[in-house]
Amino acid sequence: MAGGHVKYRHLSRTSSHRQALLRNLVTSLIKNEAIHTTWPKAKEAQRLAEKVITLAKRNNETARRKAQGILYTPFDLMPKLFGELRERYLERPGGYTRVLRTETKDKYSQAPSAILELVDGPKDMRFAMTAAAVARDRRLGKDHTDLTRKNMDKVTRYRRDGKREFEDLADKISALNLGVTKSTKALSPPSE
The missing domain is CATH 1.10.10 (Arc Repressor Mutant, subunit A)
Structure with a gap:
């Protein structure tokens, strides 16, 4: 990242657009357990996905409300997040996701692509x-x-x-x- 020290990638978007994009990516990740996107988006979505799974491991009312505020379809995904995924990662201290670089997704833009996936799942x-x-x-x-x-x-x-x-x-x-x-x-x- 050129241009000095920043805490996160701006992804050439406004704050609200970037937050909506990351929420959408994390929602898709929890729903499908693997998504294909550009590498910078995958790295930023990975940070948010790790936080959401950590909230699921806490399994209290505050954590549920925070996770519900991040997911776009919470009523569909909260049982999976606080059930199956929580059980899968209960013993794991961190590192719930993996980013794998792939060939470019779009031949016109040539943006670096990646697959963001949940580890230890059926699509690992x-x-x-x-x-x-x-x-x-x-x-x-x-x-x-x-x-x-x-x-x-x-x-x-x-x-x-x-x-x-x-x-x-x-x-x-x-x-x-x-x-x-x-x-x-x-x-x-x-x-x-």
């Missing part, structure tokens, strides 16, 4: 990518790299049945990959 991309890496290593008969081992520890640390879920997903991916390689061999023409 790092969990799936690590399971795919483990399945690939098993298929090739190779040992896991240090990075894969660290990621395995990270993605299963705060999940309730993390190890079992991880092994199930790695087995599913292995079965899919084995099915693809068998079917492609059957479809390929015989070599002469």
Whole structure:
């Protein structure tokens, strides 16, 4: 951020427009558990999303009112926020969201894009990518790299049945990959 020390990104918007944008992004994040937006918007929405989940972990009347003031559809999302998400992150000390950089979303503006997602959920991309890496290593008969081992520890640390879920997903991916390689061999023409 050029232009000196500031507490947050202004996102080229007025204060009310920026607050509305961030509330909308956080509402969509809690509803869908993953959103695709520009990188600066994702980083700013991440800050607000972390605060909202921390409010859910407190689970008192003041926290409920503050969270209700942030969400655009509180009656739809408050049960999910103070139920499912609160239970998921009760033992986690912080870091409830993750920002992953992606290719540009719009080919005309070329703005840096990112995916903002809730960690340890059904749409956790790092969990799936690590399971795919483990399945690939098993298929090739190779040992896991240090990075894969660290990621395995990270993605299963705060999940309730993390190890079992991880092994199930790695087995599913292995079965899919084995099915693809068998079917492609059957479809390929015989070599002469």
